[in-house]
Amino acid sequence: MQLVDAELQESRQVLPGQWLQQYHAPALAVSARAGQFVHVRTGDCSGLVLRRPFTINTADPATGAISLHFREVGRGTAWLTRLRPGERIDMLGPLGQGFQVDSRSRHLLLVAGGLGIADLRLLVDEALRDGRQVVLLYGCRDASEVYPSSLLPDEVEYLVATDDGSVGHRGFVTDLVLDYEAWADQAFACGPLPMLRTLAGLVAGRKGRLGVATLGRKRGGGRPVPLGSPAARKKAFLQVAMEQNMGCAVGACLGCVIWGVNGPQRVCREGPVFAFDEIDWEATAGAGTHKR
Amino acid sequence: MRAKKRVVTYGKAVPPSRGATSGPAPKTRRTPTVRTIRSAIVEPRPAPPPGPASPAARPVGPPVAGPARSTVDLSVDLGRGLVLRNPILVASGTFGYGVEYADVVDIQRIGAICCKGTTLRPRQGNRPPRVTETPGGMLNSIGLQNPGVDAVLERYASQWAGWKVPVIVNVAGESIEDYVGVVRKLDLVPGIAGVELNISCPNVGKGGLQFAIDQEAAAAVTRAVRRATELPLIVKLSPNVADIRPIAAAIAAAGADALSAVNTLSGMALRADRTGPFLGNTYGGLSGPAIKPVALRIVYEVAQVVGIPVIAIGGVTGLDDVLDYLAAGAVAVQVGTAIFADPTLPVRLVDQLAAECGRRGLASYGPLIGTALPTRPNAASAKGVEYRP
Numbered sequence: 001m002q003l004v005d006a007e008l009q010e011s012r013q014v015l016p017g018q019w020l021q022q023y024h025a026p027a028l029a030v031s032a033r034a035g036q037f038v039h040v041r042t043g044d045c046s047g048l049v050l051r052r053p054f055t056i057n058t059a060d061p062a063t064g065a066i067s068l069h070f071r072e073v074g075r076g077t078a079w080l081t082r083l084r085p086g087e088r089i090d091m092l093g094p095l096g097q098g099f100q101v102d103s104r105s106r107h108l109l110l111v112a113g114g115l116g117i118a119d120l121r122l123l124v125d126e127a128l129r130d131g132r133q134v135v136l137l138y139g140c141r142d143a144s145e146v147y148p149s150s151l152l153p154d155e156v157e158y159l160v161a162t163d164d165g166s167v168g169h170r171g172f173v174t175d176l177v178l179d180y181e182a183w184a185d186q187a188f189a190c191g192p193l194p195m196l197r198t199l200a201g202l203v204a205g206r207k208g209r210l211g212v213a214t215l216g217r218k219r220g221g222g223r224p225v226p227l228g229s230p231a232a233r234k235k236a237f238l239q240v241a242m243e244q245n246m247g248c249a250v251g252a253c254l255g256c257v258i259w260g261v262n263g264p265q266r267v268c269r270e271g272p273v274f275a276f277d278e279i280d281w282e283a284t285a286g287a288g289t290h291k292r
Numbered sequence: 293m294r295a296k297k298r299v300v301t302y303g304k305a306v307p308p309s310r311g312a313t314s315g316p317a318p319k320t321r322r323t324p325t326v327r328t329i330r331s332a333i334v335e336p337r338p339a340p341p342p343g344p345a346s347p348a349a350r351p352v353g354p355p356v357a358g359p360a361r362s363t364v365d366l367s368v369d370l371g372r373g374l375v376l377r378n379p380i381l382v383a384s385g386t387f388g389y390g391v392e393y394a395d396v397v398d399i400q401r402i403g404a405i406c407c408k409g410t411t412l413r414p415r416q417g418n419r420p421p422r423v424t425e426t427p428g429g430m431l432n433s434i435g436l437q438n439p440g441v442d443a444v445l446e447r448y449a450s451q452w453a454g455w456k457v458p459v460i461v462n463v464a465g466e467s468i469e470d471y472v473g474v475v476r477k478l479d480l481v482p483g484i485a486g487v488e489l490n491i492s493c494p495n496v497g498k499g500g501l502q503f504a505i506d507q508e509a510a511a512a513v514t515r516a517v518r519r520a521t522e523l524p525l526i527v528k529l530s531p532n533v534a535d536i537r538p539i540a541a542a543i544a545a546a547g548a549d550a551l552s553a554v555n556t557l558s559g560m561a562l563r564a565d566r567t568g569p570f571l572g573n574t575y576g577g578l579s580g581p582a583i584k585p586v587a588l589r590i591v592y593e594v595a596q597v598v599g600i601p602v603i604a605i606g607g608v609t610g611l612d613d614v615l616d617y618l619a620a621g622a623v624a625v626q627v628g629t630a631i632f633a634d635p636t637l638p639v640r641l642v643d644q645l646a647a648e649c650g651r652r653g654l655a656s657y658g659p660l661i662g663t664a665l666p667t668r669p670n671a672a673s674a675k676g677v678e679y680r681p
């Protein structure tokens with residue numbers, strides 16, 4: 001974790017109200033792992049008192065560039081959109097626990113709802129680099145919000161579901177999961193809470209008959225690992241990236257908790273990525289600002 | 293090793309009769325204000341100037357020829373041997389246990405760290421969401437989530453004992469026995485420099501009425517903790533009261549070594565769709581720049597009715613805020629919410645305060661304290677509530 005002075009290199013609107021910004025921040029570019037985030041200082045702190053958290057969308061150690069993909073929803077994100085190339089902002093990061101890919105996983109299923117794609121984008125790059133196959137399922141309202149395939153590497157199999165059927169499957173992105181759950185060794189998801197909850201329910205219903213958990217069983221099941229440990233997460237078929245309002249983003253203020261089956265969990269520290277079975281989905285429903 | 297030493301020979305006696313009274317401080321008594329408070333500043337180490345004890349008496353040198361930053365003495369004595377190297381503390385709940393920010397902040401340079409509120413038993417805290425931004429501030433309703441005093445000591449005390457920066461444990465409870473129980477466990481543990489009582493907690497014994505708004509309960513918990521430990525004892529005041537002065541005076545009379553003011557202001561926010569409160573706990577505590585005028589008023593009032601050091605808390609985001617609080621009679625300040633946006637602020641404030649003293653040709657910051665306090669004994673602020681709406 002470092003405080004980094006990041007210089008905006010490029011800023012463009014990729015979808016209505018959605019921005020992709022590239023910053024020069026070598027310290028972050030070399031250390032960031034998929035699923036981690038930065039806490040960004042937006043403006044002077046007597047006006048906007050808190051930083052804003054954003055997932056590291058891409059990171060290129062070679063050029064020292066990272067990118068953020070965000071939707072303009074309020075004062076902090078509006079401030080970001082007004083930045084001009086060459087201007088510098090203060091980022092704290094990389095923060096939190098990223099996705100844990102089991103070394104045995106060959107087939108990764110990524111499920112994104114809307115801006116949840118920002119959390120999974122770097123995982124696409126990491127997985128392809130490591131020679132894994134990636135299927136990305138993307139859900140959104142209609143054609144106007146479909147994530148441009150030009151922003152994805154060619155090697156990715158990319159499927160879209162829209163609520164109105166204007167592009168791809170008509171219905172929920174979670175409908176598409178059924179076709180791939182047997183193929184996938186592990187699944188990773190980020191998006192609106194109902195989507196994540198549906199996925200968690202689906203996976204829980206399979207009682208560990210999916211993915212690397214099955215591989216583990218074939219090899220004798222392995223030792224039981226404590227819930228929430230990196231080892232347990234690595235074994236989990238489904239990992240989800242969660243969201244909560246934040247104060248410090250370094251684990252100091254306990255402001256960002258969501259309810260886990262073992263009590264409160266800090267999204268900034270234990271998360272933002274959790275194994276699906278760590279979360280108390282009942283208690284978490286309606287108890288957050290999860291609106292991506 | 294710690295610079296701090298536990299000595300019980302701290303000479304400044306609390307005037308015995310004070311504060312036992314109810315209502316505002318007696319009008320007839322000339323409050324100790326500036327002079328007594330200044331004595332909290334540790335005299336510059338290399339031979340204090342002869343003559344008047346107050347460093348204020350030093351001749352003011354030309355601005356450029358003032359002492360270099362390193363020669364300015366920022367140390368402050370908060371009582372009972374709790375001597376800080378500088379008066380910039382970090383506020384409870386905003387800096388965890390000191391370890392969380394260690395990657396990005398040189399924590400050993402901070403005056404002292406007040407750790408997260410600690411209770412006798414573990415607490416899971418309130419339902420989320422727990423924080424949200426508000427105009428010029430934020431609301432929080434953490435609900436005192438903490439692993440309990442035993443776990444806190446086990447996890448952190450030995451680390452703290454090796455630190456140069458003193459750690460003050462912020463203590464919370466729902467009964468006097470709770471507070472005393474926590475403090476007994478802290479007593480004599482290496483690595484604990486002092487305790488700060490968070491009395492903005494519901495007192496189960498009094499039907500949930502907060503200790504902080506009930507003069508007798510506030511004094512009683514202070515007295516009980518005072519008997520239970522020789523640790524330096526700071527009591528943290530709540531701003532959510534009609535008149536803080538009798539409460540502050542009662543706490544001072546009950547044996548507190550110092551007061552800190554203020555805790556958060558009670559507030560709330562609604563969900564974006566206005567279907568209900570935003571915070572899982574409905575109510576939260578307001579902090580940040582928005583509360584500074586309230587905190588400044590309270591520090592100003594408290595400094596006039598107690599003879600013990602006052603530590604100001606509320607919306608510090610820069611040196612001007614520090615200077616304001618010193619002028620209003622505080623001898624030290626805590627930085628809270630601003631850390632979230634600007635983690636290195638406390639350390640920079642230490643340097644900026646030293647530079648400011650240097651610029652003014654001061655060997656210590658003592659002369660900056662209390663300059664805005666009324667010189668007349670019966671100034672409006674020491675009298676009644678007549679200026680309140």
Ligand SMILES: Cc1cc2nc3c(=O)[nH]c(=O)nc-3n(C[C@H](O)[C@H](O)[C@H](O)COP(=O)(O)OP(=O)(O)OC[C@H]3O[C@@H](n4cnc5c(N)ncnc54)[C@H](O)[C@@H]3O)c2cc1C
Nearest residue numbers: 052053054055069070071074075076077118243244245425
């Ligand atoms: C770990 C993490 C990663 C995130 N990554 C992304 C991303 O890659 N792209 C993206 O568009 N958004 C992301 N978000 C959400 C993003 O932080 C919010 O959209 C943003 O803070 C809104 O700020 P604002 O000032 O524009 O909105 P306002 O509504 O004015 O913000 C007011 C306050 O609420 C907080 N807040 C509002 N919405 C959210 C939210 N959904 N989550 C957390 N805090 C919120 C703000 O930080 C601020 O403190 C992420 C959130 C988290 C927790």
Ligand SMILES: Cc1cc2nc3c(=O)[nH]c(=O)nc-3n(C[C@H](O)[C@H](O)[C@H](O)COP(=O)(O)O)c2cc1C
Nearest residue numbers: 383384385409432490554555579580606607628629
């Ligand atoms: C997230 C958060 C948690 C806090 N937790 C505590 C606590 O446990 N005990 C306590 O005495 N004060 C607590 N406070 C209050 C602060 O210590 C401080 O009194 C208050 O925030 C005002 O200062 P500020 O405006 O600089 O933040 C907390 C404040 C915040 C923002």
Ligand code: FES
Nearest residue numbers: 248249253254268
């Ligand atoms: S935001 Fe402070 S603990 Fe997570």
